[in-house]
Amino acid sequence: MSADKKINVGVIGYGLSAKVFHIPFIQALPDYNLYAIVQRSPKSGDDASADHPETKLFRSADDLFADKAVDLVVVTSIPETHYDFTKKAIESGKHVVVEKPFVPTSEEARELTKLAKENKRLLAVYQNRRWDQDFVTLKQILASGKLGEIAEFETHFDRFRPDPPTRTTWKTLATPASGALYDLGSHLIDQVYHLFGAPKSVTGFVQVQRKGLKTGDCAPDACTVLLKYGSPKDEMLVTVKSSAVSPEQDQLRFWVRGTKGSFKKYNLDVQEPQLLAGVKLSNSEFGVEPTSSHGTLTVAAADGKYNRETVPSIEPPPTYAEYYRVLAKALKGEGEVPVSGDDAADVLKIIELAQASSDSGNSQSW
Template sequence: MASSKQFNVGVVGYGNEPQHVRQDLPHPLHQGHALAKAALDPAAQPKPNDSATADYPDLQHHTSLDTLLADPALDVVVLCTTPPTHFAFATQALEAGKHVFCEKPFVPTSAEAAALADLARAKGKLLCVYQNRRYDADFATVSQLIKEGTLGRIVEFETHFDRYKMEQPTNWKGTVPMEQGGGAVYDLGTHLVDQVYTLFGMPQTVYAKFVSQRQGKFYPGDGNVDPDSLTAYLYYPDAGLTAIVRIGVLSVEAQQPRFWIRGSKGSYTKKGLDTQEPQLKGGMTTSDAKFGHEGPEWAGKLALFGDNNVVSQRDLPNVEPPPTYAKIYEGFARALASGKEEDVPVPASQARDVLRIIEAVQESGKTGREVLISS
């Protein structure tokens, strides 16, 4: 059960991210503060009509992180600014004695993630990373299939974020360098790698290739290549498992691929992205009865090997009820109530491990070699 205690929450940043925070926050987390992004985050490009004060006149508003953190009533800071700011802002918030809930991608390096985890522990504060796609309905379905052994021993796990977007993003996803937490590997790859990590843990080795599909060039190349797509192989030799992470921006499909999983007893395929993000953008909230539900035309396909060498196939809808992004906030509220780091839904230590994998992916992409991840 969620705690009955309410916590005053300060949201640092304004735009799509804080609006989904406003919609997703469960009752035990009381959003009592707001902070304009433009004053703090030069890399951000808020829309001309974005105005926290106009949209939420009942909240307290600040144009300085210092004044926000000086408020003794503030319990939790939610960071919704761009990735290059996260380390400095999280450090300042923890030093001020505030709990921190940070948007993904967490920070650009695993060393920064480890430093923040140590600082939070030293200050007796909780630090959670918003890996919301652990709460996608299709991922919950995949997790259940694997946990219950329906597919047998998993030999290949393929996970995609493909779309068709010829134009490069003009926000941080397309303007912040990969080394500072920008680009496809941090924007989308963080989700995909985190899901693989959640299911299977740390891989032993990684092999990856980056490419700019928009430019038609591989990375690294002539020095002017901005990689927008990725194919990475994460190897688990002890399990005989290969996890394939795939990001593409020039995929013309009526139903984009999402999962393709092969096991010793069966296979599962799924198309289409989880519905929550477009639903939130369309104005739906997590309390809506239809939130998180998708139509029957998007059901996955489950194929099982049976008697007499017969393969049976059937549609497999997502689990019911579907999890929603509100679950990560509810989990964090419970952690705040207990004060226990082990109750944090996505602790910084796990985000650190995901970043170690991403760093190996980057190294492999740059060197062309398979990279060993040290234990």
């Protein structure tokens, strides 16, 4: 693809993912042209053609695949449709971005990754939280060596939602790739994988925490995954946790402990709530955490005392636009995709091992 050509994007699906996490960033960057949207059943107040009158509207994904002008397909439909849509998009000559969770199984992920390579198409998975402001800040702290050798790494995505959901979606029904482990857990596990790679062993606890849920019909709403890295003499333990019943005003996000110091951080990245509230990407406050959410670095001093300081989150924040900036360069032959299918396949394998561990009561080896 030539460096001066705009990338024509076709988006499959017009739900929350498309409206909030993809289209705003596609439209914000000059490399892209929002060329088409697939929406099967527009409704009054939810009509892609009304929201984007200059964009083609298709009723079926097959019509999108048949359009030779489309360069990149973004799949934002429910997870159980991802495999077929991605396969057809690649076979029709398109590059593809797929929302997380990539596909229901790691086997399907590896099939699609192989297919993309065989067809010389780029395949990327939308793990946008690699560009959370606090995660990028944490990466800098780890690289600085201030924490020493890491002994324990905790990452949380906890909420207080004790009542059963008022509406059903793929996230709440017991369907393929549903529930907390695939939904929120995939974000956390991807960040851990990005930092440390594949673990030595996986222990999982997958639960339904909210009372009144029919466990046979509803997807699990909580998970705890323990990942072991290193040798028995030099072991690091990673805890990945997502809870639906966590009555805290400030939810723990990261707690990393090492031989020299620790880093503790509360509250989630602000981009999602800002996007849901309609904050524009051009707003100077977009992606910027309040100072009250900045993390704390504690370093053990030689005299037995501790030096504690607040660590401002990195500015300017990278924002999720960085995902699409990196992707644009890759599409023009200037580097790799932001998150590869190979990475996503390994993350899915960790998820599968966590579920197998929870089902059996035994830890699983990588």
